[in-house]
Every structure is written in C-alpha cells, then in structure tokens.
Amino acid sequence: MSLAQSILGAPGAQQRRAIAKAITLLESTRGDHRTQADALLTDLLPHTGTSFRLGISGVPGVGKSTFIEALGLALIAQGHRVAVLAIDPSSSVSGGSILGDKTRMEHLSVHPQAYIRPSPASGTLGGVAAKTREAMLVCEAAGYDIVIVETVGVGQSETAVSGMTDMFVLLQLPNAGDDLQAIKKGVMELADLVVINKADIDPDAATRAQAQITSALRILGQHGRADHAHHDESQWHPQVLQLSALKGQGIDRFWQAVTRFRQLQEANGKLAARRRHQSLDWMWERIESGLRQAFRQHAGVKSLLPQLTKEVEQGRIAASTAARQLLQAMQQK
Secondary structure, eight states: OOHHHHHHSOSSHHHHHHHHHHHHHHHOOOHHHHHHHHHHHHHHGGGOSOSEEEEEEEOTTSOHHHHHHHHHHHHHHTTOOEEEEEEEOOOTTTOOOOOOHHHHOTTGGGOTTEEEEEEEOTTOTTSSOTTHHHHHHHHHHTTOSEEEEEOSOOOSSOOGGGGTSSEEEEEEOTTSOOHHHHTOSSHHHHOSEEEEOOTTTOHHHHHHHHHHHHHHHHHHHTSSOGGGOTTOTTSOOOEEEEOBTTTTBSHHHHHHHHHHHHHHHHHTTHHHHHHHHHHHHHHHHHHHHHHHHHHHHOHHHHHHHHHHHHHHHTTSSOHHHHHHHHHHHHHOO
16 A cells, blocks of 8 residues: 555554655655655545634743643544644754654544654744655645644744645733734734733733724734625634633633634635745745755855855955856756
8 A cells, every 4th residue: 555545544553654654755855855746745635625714823931722622622522533743843053853742742643533744844944844844744635624723933934834734723821911012024914813921820910902903803904904894694703712721711702703713714715815825835845945955965056165155254255256156057957
C-alpha cells in the first residue's frame, strides 16, 4: 500500500504512522525527498479542503497549549477529529527545539481521535514552520475535520498563521498592558477573535482588558475596513471573549463564536476567497524559498561567497555591494 493510500485509509495506527512519515518527508530538505513530497501532495490534494483551519497565537505563557487541549477534547466529544500542528521556536545558537507542546497536552495527545505534530520553526519567520501548509493538507486528507495551528508566540512579524488558516484567534492575558498597547497595529488587526484567557485569576482585570481590546478593534475596523461596519449583519465583526482554559470555562461560548464566523464567511463567499488568496501566497512563498536555495547552490555564488563574506566582516566592502556582486554572479551562465 502506498503512502497516500495509507493516509486516505481507515483511522488507526497505520494511518497515524503514514501521516507522521508524510510530514517528515515534507520537512526534508533533500532533493529526491522534495520530488516524492510533491507527488504525494498531488495525490492528496483532491481529498483536502473540507476541514476548518484554526490558527492560535499568543504570547508565551498565555496558555495556548492548555486552551488547545481543552478545546480539542470538547470538539472530540462532539464527534470531530482534531489535528494540532504545534510550532516550537528553534534555538538561534544550537538550532534545536524542545518540541514540548505535545507533552503539555497529555490527555489530547493520547486520544485516538486526535493527532498532534510538533515541528521546529527552524528560523522561519511568521511563527510557523516552513512546511505547515503542506502538513495541514496531509491532516485534512486523513479525515481530520478540525486542524489547529499553534504558533511559537506572537509579535509584529509572527502573523503568518493568519495567512494560512480560515480563522485567526489571538490569546491575551488580563493585565497585559494599557489601552495604548491594545490599539497597536499588526497582529491585533489581523485577529478574527480575541480571547482573554485565565480570566478566573483576576475577573476585574479581564473585564477591563475585554473593554479595551473591544474598543481598539472597533477603531481599527473603522479605518479602511468598510466590511467591519457593525450595522452589516452579513459580515463578521471581530469579537473579544473571556474564558479559563484550565477550568474549562467558556470553551462552549468560544466554539459558538467560531461556528458563527464559519457560517457567515461561507455564506458571503469570503472563506473561499481567503483560501484562494492563501494558495497564491503559498505558491510565491515556495518560489522565494526555492530561489534562495538555488542562489546558495549556484557555482558562481559558492566561489565568491567566502571571500566576500570575509571582506564584509572586516569592513572592506559594503554589504549591499557584496550582495549585488553575488546576484550578478548568479545571473552569469
């Protein structure tokens, strides 16, 4: 039985092994593995696209893993199959990752209706791994109807998860900052839903945070976003919810909001449009990645790179000049 057939087969140990093997193949940097991975994706693509893709982001310590486990178990109880792609930061010194999210989700990770795959970010900007999109397709083809992507953290650059999922959820903490912090652009204006987690620790602070972020989202939505006009009931308006993942409080209310979002986005055609744009973004991202790899492997570049690197380090040549010479070397036959 081929790898694709095992992934498309009945749920069980054989399918789980096939999923793990497929994602490992996708993450490989070997040229022959990349060819095999492309063929696999082509076989699986007709069986994808029916799952709901949920992106979860938030600062370290906000409780992303606890929230995902509580949500995943609740969804499984409703009859869903849940896949979690957890991205861990990679060390800039050693290059390694702890990959500890699966350990944190001790109940969800052993459930037969769940699949959790931790992957290293490996220096990829945006809070996600380079092959997260491909891994999502594998999980969808295997029949997981809810695919959750958990990012390494959150920052102004770590917003790529919003460009590969159907809904982007931002987790916040009570007392995380004042209203000036809440109105900062970047990740906040990309969020479809903001969740104040650990609301049970300080209910008053959670209520203040909810009010501040709600006001910030309304202001951000009024500038160049006519689709966020609150009188239009056919459009989704970003919301702010409170919950306690540790105590399981508010999970049902959260999923009701997600369900409402999905219904509205499917009805007005925005979900399909979002996925079309994401597919094109994915194509260009892979082109840029391939060009970088081809640049490093070019014979002319490899011959010039050691000397130019040394001259840039010693301050004898400007970095921009060295870059231009390397690019010219690549253009020469």
